[in-house]
Amino acid sequence: MSFSPSELPTKAQLDAAKHLSVQDERGDEVPFASLVDGQKVVVIFIRHFFCGLCMDYLSFLSAHLSPALLAEHSTKLVVIGCGSPSFITPYRTRLEFPFDVYADPDKKVYHALGMTRRTLEMGDKAPEYLKSGMLGNVFGSIMSALRFGRVASPGDMKQVGGEFVFDKAGEPVWCHRMEHTRDHAPLRELMDAAGIPYSGP
Structure with a gap:
């Protein structure tokens, strides 16, 4: 299938993804299927772990989408980055991010x-979530690199991600694949797709 920003994964694509694993903060393998089967799930694929644009998006999301609101709507949220799992703990700590983060260093998923x-x-x-402008985000990415160190890879700098909503059966019901580095899905669209009321602007 050629690249599409919004076409749902085919059965073959979904089956392939569910046979793959991501890694948690300890580097342990976690089957992707275990993340999306059994309840409604929002999965956000970010760029590299130093990306200030993705950090802005997750901070914006956290301000409007609390764990309590997700629980009220029987929904789970997970984030997957394309760098080393060694960045997960400092990444969550820096952002004060309350949701689970995983790594897919080989970008197989x-x-x-x-x-x-x-x-x-x-x-x-x-985008709506941009906090500090492009220069600020470049500076933020550099500062992240200095804070986290360069012992391991933060991920592919050119890789862009996307957002997916899976139903209880583990089937994708909505998706948005990024076309450029500032192209995370508008939060209202994401929450509408997940059936969660949005109270933002």
Whole structure:
């Protein structure tokens, strides 16, 4: 299948993804199927762990989407990055992020679900979640690199991610694949797809 920003994964793609694993903060293998089967799940694929744009998105999301609100709607949220699992704990700590984060260093799940685009293009429009402007995000990414260190890889700098909503049966019901580095899904669209009321602007 050629790249599509919104076409749902095929059965073959989904089966392939569910036979793969991601890694938790200890580096232990976690089957991707175990993350998406059994309850409604929102999965957010970020870029590399130093990306200030993705940090802005997750901070914006955390401000509008609390664990209590997710629990009220029987929904789980997980984040997957394409770098080393050694970055997960400092990443969550820096963002004060209350949701689970996993790593897919080889980007196998990304590719299985159709996130094959690699780019450094920024797109024409600044998104709602952007906090500090492009220079601020470049500086933030550099500061993240200095704080986290470079012992392991933070991930592919050109890889872009996306957002998926899975139903209780583990079937994807909505998706948005990023076309450029500032192209995370608008939060209202994501929450509407997950059946969660959005109270933001």
